[in-house]
Amino acid sequence: MADTETKPSKRSREAAETRENILEVATHEYADKGLAGARIDEIAEKTASSKRMIYYYFGGKDELYRAVLERAYHRIRAQEQDAHFENLPPVEALRAIIGHNFDYHFEHPDFVRLVMNENVHHGEHIAHIASMKPRNRSVIESLGAILKKGAEAGVFRAGIDPVDLHSMISALSFYNVSNRHTFLHNFGVDFAEPAVRAKRREQIIACILAWVTRD
Amino acid sequence: MADTETKPSKRSREAAETRENILEVATHEYADKGLAGARIDEIAEKTASSKRMIYYYFGGKDELYRAVLERAYHRIRAQEQDAHFENLPPVEALRAIIGHNFDYHFEHPDFVRLVMNENVHHGEHIAHIASMKPRNRSVIESLGAILKKGAEAGVFRAGIDPVDLHSMISALSFYNVSNRHTFLHNFGVDFAEPAVRAKRREQIIACILAWVTRD
Amino acid sequence: MADTETKPSKRSREAAETRENILEVATHEYADKGLAGARIDEIAEKTASSKRMIYYYFGGKDELYRAVLERAYHRIRAQEQDAHFENLPPVEALRAIIGHNFDYHFEHPDFVRLVMNENVHHGEHIAHIASMKPRNRSVIESLGAILKKGAEAGVFRAGIDPVDLHSMISALSFYNVSNRHTFLHNFGVDFAEPAVRAKRREQIIACILAWVTRD
């Protein structure tokens, strides 16, 4: 029956929901407390299902963490691929990309915190996740195309490595979320405050544009 | 008694050494595994003394962590205060400060990782540490003085908030250490490689200078 | 319906095959790991059918174990009954019986291990299996007949209890399989090695014959 493919059974649909529900809860817990600090019991409790199901679907605490990490990365890459700024003039395209990246970090603190945690663990878990590199490549290619167009148009310096550019954008976007609490305590400025956030957004765009345009 | 200050007894000298030894070991453990991931038993084992001493001197796991965090911050602020670049011309001074900050992060990954961890914990522990703000102020004052001198000299734009400038420098320096592992996995570039590190050092300096200098 | 016996339906034939397949797999698992050590999931996985079928056909882990145990005992008793040595002269008949018993143990380690396991469980499961005693009786009767014939012929001592004789044969045959691993480790001799096995076979026959013939 064609139906079996187009209409998944009620059972399997519910199963997918269970899985997704677990991932959602776990994402928040791991982001909030880190891999070592999160508790399987607590994740299970906040879930619509049970602790047993976590083991049924994911195998264990670490494997669940990896599934969470993979999902988080897939989401940001998917967003990046959805956003097509290549048709804009180079400067506008770069402005848009930086702004988009900046906003994404702010709107997805869980992603930022998962990445922090993964670095705390020396990236040992991300190493086990395949299928990540092809997605990363497209980000770089996109930046590369804009840089090339801008260089040809004489608005950008030539010779800028798109990976370097990406690290600049990423570093400046990441910090606002990753270091929010210590920065607030040390300097009394909360990056999450709307006014501060808007100001920083412009500064970061300006900073990077200044870097790519000046000789 | 004046004696206790001028001639510390053998006992108290040894006590200070024990304390320092514990802090050193604990710094590395907390930096390596995070607060939740670190183990008191493991810290004690790597120490020249015993688990009992940790409780004797610091009270518990969290208190030890706070002592470690405080010590790490004191050290970076001390270094920053030792480095006096105010007498250099503004551009040179800023170059020196950025380079110094960049290098400090690279040479003290434990500090970077402790700060990451503290943010994972929403800065709840740094909040309990007093005596941090005065030290932070001096960093900002130092940058403020340079900005002012540069603006007066016409080389820097006017109206730059030294706190914003500090966040720029910090973000760009921090990222290379904090996100080293995920960046390596995703883009195949290891920030810790000497050539990469040197290149990024120059780019970061260039980027910030481009931002603060007048067009 | 007579049909159900003479022409088993396809369904019931398949059902019998499913049952038998489960028993075969379970026999090996229980023999290998013991009742407590065996895992229903693992048994189900190695089966051509599923975990649900185990519960459908047998009821549960313990009941499956009993079915396995019963089947294993039925098989050895069936073999013993198939082997008719009563027509041989007493000494030859006894030789044949001992040799046959010795070989059976070697060739059916799963049976030996199931019996070991059952004794570990204080024989609580075998107690629930009916229909075992009549079969055991025939072994004893067979030995009794040979002993009687031998005593009458003057080659065996009189007054030997066939149950005692059976326990001698059984003990000497069982040990080679049941204690193979510890004996190998302790004394460096592997009963399963062909040369060792052949030597022991002769010694055991000789030993028991010496016992029944000497005064």
Add this chain to the structure above:
Amino acid sequence: MADTETKPSKRSREAAETRENILEVATHEYADKGLAGARIDEIAEKTASSKRMIYYYFGGKDELYRAVLERAYHRIRAQEQDAHFENLPPVEALRAIIGHNFDYHFEHPDFVRLVMNENVHHGEHIAHIASMKPRNRSVIESLGAILKKGAEAGVFRAGIDPVDLHSMISALSFYNVSNRHTFLHNFGVDFAEPAVRAKRREQIIACILAWVTRD
């Protein structure tokens, strides 16, 4: 101080008692239920101390099992070494050794059951215990000396391998304890009944002597 060696502190004496108490309880539990069937919680409960102490002293379930196994073997070998029958005439010495071995098995069913369990586990744990072989050697040497003396005196056959002899004695002694429950169920004879036991003791001695003595 010499005292520290001759007079162990109260603490360490109590610690040794705790260890020993755990071993005693664990021996019985492992012997009763097997490695897979025994429960750490249950062992802990029957102990004068706690579950945590089991992990403190032994490390885990398997390691505790190994400690139990090692202790059980050390005890039987120690008993064997304490019993000196070498000065008796060969036949009497052998009688004594067999009787002693037979009795030991009856009086130490835990030992027998631990060995059964170890064989269920394919001897994988005993393989990790060092220091067992030298002790085993002395049993064989002892039997070898008796066999030699008996052969020289013309009462025993020449050429009997003491390891073979040991396996005969061991097999016949072991079975009465190891297979007690199934034998009782199958043949209605309880090896543990005093009369049965006494009868089997004599039969086993007679059987082995018949085998080793010259016709």
Add this chain to the structure above:
DNA sequence: GATGAATGAGTGTTCATTCAT
């Protein structure tokens, strides 16, 4: 000041079994 022994609450994981389709 220093050490090994002890503890209880918790932490990840596994198990036999049952349910819904």
Add this chain to the structure above:
DNA sequence: TATGAATGAACACTCATTCAT
């Protein structure tokens, strides 16, 4: 009859912390 999903009780093991000497 057959299958994947679900369950709760139990299980082995770990942790920060305290006690006794």
